[in-house]
Amino acid sequence: MQIQLPDEFLSTEKGQTANNILRRCVHCGFCNATCPTYQLQNDELDSPRGRIYLIKQLLEGQTDGDIAREHLDRCLTCRSCETTCPSGVEYNRLLDIGRERVESLGKRPLSERLLRWLLLQSVPFPKRFAVGASMARRVPFLLPKVLRKAIPPRAAAVDQWPAARHARRVLLLDGCVQSVAAPEINLATARVLDNLDMSAIQIPDGGCCGALNQHLSSAESAAVFMRRNIDTWWPYLEGSDRVEAIVSTASACGLQVKDYAHYLRLDKQYAEKAAKISGLVKDVSELLAAEPVADVISVVGSQARIAFHAPCTLQHGQRLTGVVESILTQCEFELVTVKDGHLCCGAAGTYSIFQPVLSEQLQANKLATLQAGSPTAIASANIGCLLHLRQDAVVPVKHWIELLADCLTS
Numbered sequence: 173m174q175i176q177l178p179d180e181f182l183s184t185e186k187g188q189t190a191n192n193i194l195r196r197c198v199h200c201g202f203c204n205a206t207c208p209t210y211q212l213q214n215d216e217l218d219s220p221r222g223r224i225y226l227i228k229q230l231l232e233g234q235t236d237g238d239i240a241r242e243h244l245d246r247c248l249t250c251r252s253c254e255t256t257c258p259s260g261v262e263y264n265r266l267l268d269i270g271r272e273r274v275e276s277l278g279k280r281p282l283s284e285r286l287l288r289w290l291l292l293q294s295v296p297f298p299k300r301f302a303v304g305a306s307m308a309r310r311v312p313f314l315l316p317k318v319l320r321k322a323i324p325p326r327a328a329a330v331d332q333w334p335a336a337r338h339a340r341r342v343l344l345l346d347g348c349v350q351s352v353a354a355p356e357i358n359l360a361t362a363r364v365l366d367n368l369d370m371s372a373i374q375i376p377d378g379g380c381c382g383a384l385n386q387h388l389s390s391a392e393s394a395a396v397f398m399r400r401n402i403d404t405w406w407p408y409l410e411g412s413d414r415v416e417a418i419v420s421t422a423s424a425c426g427l428q429v430k431d432y433a434h435y436l437r438l439d440k441q442y443a444e445k446a447a448k449i450s451g452l453v454k455d456v457s458e459l460l461a462a463e464p465v466a467d468v469i470s471v472v473g474s475q476a477r478i479a480f481h482a483p484c485t486l487q488h489g490q491r492l493t494g495v496v497e498s499i500l501t502q503c504e505f506e507l508v509t510v511k512d513g514h515l516c517c518g519a520a521g522t523y524s525i526f527q528p529v530l531s532e533q534l535q536a537n538k539l540a541t542l543q544a545g546s547p548t549a550i551a552s553a554n555i556g557c558l559l560h561l562r563q564d565a566v567v568p569v570k571h572w573i574e575l576l577a578d579c580l581t582s
């Protein structure tokens with residue numbers, strides 16, 4: 173493929189990045205076989221290879237911004253294509269650059285801009301999100317169907333957090349949506365860690381990792397969240413009682429924090445700190461993989477048959493394939509076989525709101541494969557997937573760490 177990016181763009185860091193990524197792609201099309209949107213649409217422009225070509229044309233100034241936007245919007249950012257690609261094409265980085273260019277080429281329709289604004293002003297702020305969700309639950313009939321489906325149910329009351337009594341300490345990220353919709357997940361984590369002689373430290377007024385803003389192509393506001401988090405977390409990384417890791421129970425948030433080093437690489441004031449933070453963050457499964465979890469768990473038969481849905485952000489983004497499954501198996505949960513485990517469930521951040529038709533198809537397909545083996549419960553590792561699958565699942569859908577907490581021996 174001939175690539176002729178304009179010299180002005182090529183002289184920038186982004187231009188160089190785009191050029192390098194584009195040159196790696198050999199157009200073999202292996203990635204198309206594992207792309208959820210290509211499977212549903214059967215349109216080359218809704219495949220990774222097609223989107224890479226679209227972005228190339230976009231950056232060369234050869235294509236209409238509206239056409240590119242339509243097909244880039246349909247991309248789930250699931251990164252299944254990256255896992256499949258034999259050439260190591262960093263599709264996600266190229267997509268970020270393509271989306272940024274699309275946004276600069278023209279305004280979206282007013283209704284879409286309003287919805288994006290509403291989400292950016294509410295979801296990343298736990299207090300605002302809690303108030304908004306509570307109001308929405310009272311008058312769901314006033315909301316469009318896509319938002320009605322997305323309202324999280326009222327969260328269950330949570331028990332007391334274990335006292336910070338251990339020498340081993342980790343910082344446990346609260347997140348925005350999860351802290352409102354499912355605070356029981358982090359409480360379960362704190363209890364499991366407490367049984368393993370580790371204390372989970374909560375941060376007062378924790379907040380969004382910046383992923384939502386990043387996914388809605390609002391890179392500047394995402395960077396504001398990232399810098400704020402670095403300032404908030406930094407004191408916990410210093411001193412004699414510093415934490416050994418920053419732990420996330422939402423794989424999308426964990427992936428975003430692992431990417432702080434990349435997003436803030438050109439920020440003279442924060443680049444170094446961002447790199448340290450990215451090196452310290454772990455998905456809770458990474459932390460527990462090295463711990464004797466099975467020693468503190470006793471599974472009873474009726475709880476044991478589980479279908480695990482690996483979020484895209486865990487398996488394709490963080491490349492933590494099989495880690496949760498291994499922990500659950502060691503703890504003697506029975507894992508049912510799930511077909512097409514590499515495919516996205518359709519949650520994908522705000523995808524279910526902006527692409528409801530494709531999202532619902534993916535959700536239905538995913539639930540069919542998860543429930544085919546008659547599990548007693550579905551487990552996952554990301555709040556977005558959990559809330560999305562819960563909407564229509566016929567068995568309980570839980571975070572896998574809750575399964576462990578339910579079976580603690582003390």
Ligand code: SF4
Pocket residue numbers: 196197198199200201202203204220221224253256257258259260261
């Ligand atoms: S992204 Fe990778 S798998 Fe897809 S066409 Fe390019 S080289 Fe092939």
Ligand code: SF4
Pocket residue numbers: 206207208209210218219220223246247248249250251252253254263
């Ligand atoms: S990120 Fe997912 S939806 Fe987007 S092109 Fe890659 S495989 Fe397809």
